Amino acid sequence: MRFKNIYLLLILFLFAVNANAQWNPFKKKTAEDCILEKIKDTRGEDAVRALQQSCYMKYDSESSSSGDDKFLKEKVKREKKCDLDADAYKYHHFFAIIANNKPSTQITISNIKRPKYNQQERTIELQNNNSFGLSGVFIGFLNGKTCTSNKNDYEVTTYCSRNTKEGISPGSYGKLPCGSVPADAARLGFCVIGYSPIYDQFNDDLLIFKEKNGLCNQ
Numbered sequence: 001m002r003f004k005n006i007y008l009l010l011i012l013f014l015f016a017v018n019a020n021a022q023w024n025p026f027k028k029k030t031a032e033d034c035i036l037e038k039i040k041d042t043r044g045e046d047a048v049r050a051l052q053q054s055c056y057m058k059y060d061s062e063s064s065s066s067g068d069d070k071f072l073k074e075k076v077k078r079e080k081k082c083d084l085d086a087d088a089y090k091y092h093h094f095f096a097i098i099a100n101n102k103p104s105t106q107i108t109i110s111n112i113k114r115p116k117y118n119q120q121e122r123t124i125e126l127q128n129n130n131s132f133g134l135s136g137v138f139i140g141f142l143n144g145k146t147c148t149s150n151k152n153d154y155e156v157t158t159y160c161s162r163n164t165k166e167g168i169s170p171g172s173y174g175k176l177p178c179g180s181v182p183a184d185a186a187r188l189g190f191c192v193i194g195y196s197p198i199y200d201q202f203n204d205d206l207l208i209f210k211e212k213n214g215l216c217n218q
Helices: 002-022 031-041 045-058 067-081 103-110 183-187 205-212
Strands: 112-118 123-128 134-142 156-161 172-177 189-197
Touching: 031 045, 067 205, 103 112, 103 189, 112 134, 112 189, 123 134, 156 172
Parallel strands: none
Antiparallel strands: 112 123, 123 172, 134 156, 134 189
8 A cells, every 4th residue: 555655646746747847937828728727617518619619719729639629720710701700699790681682691581481570569480491590680661562672662670689699590480579660560561681690609500601602701
């Protein structure tokens, strides 16, 4: 038993010496340093991946310890180009057909099915058949049955949303609260003319959609 205790103390001593030899107060902090420093207070797989992503965005990494790290670093670069960084969820990135008549916007809106506006509740219900979630939709009321991309055709417009992290998941039917509109808007027809996506760090569908449709910075 005494021999084992001495052996354990020797191992701990060597480890301490080795750690002190590598410590350098002037060394540039890396993403790996950031992760090691904060990982002890992190619980759950999603939280760990969020920590990794945050650290890789904040610090340059001096090493590539694994294939997973390389993939994550590359994904962070792609997200920066597509305005999908770690803070993206804080803002409504808004794509409106009346302001941006791109095929990708029209495709997204065409995948919004069975919209029903409730004037009394001031809500809209719809089926989201897109590959990513919707945090909000922009609707316009017009005196007619044909949706157009001309802003002047809409007598009233309003935005329906909860927040940028919640909404209607892909392939789901759901409801969103809307802003106020005049009471007589109910007599008009309405169209979904814009949308804002849900920003989910752990779902790449929105990232792939933006890359595929040229919605990212070069």
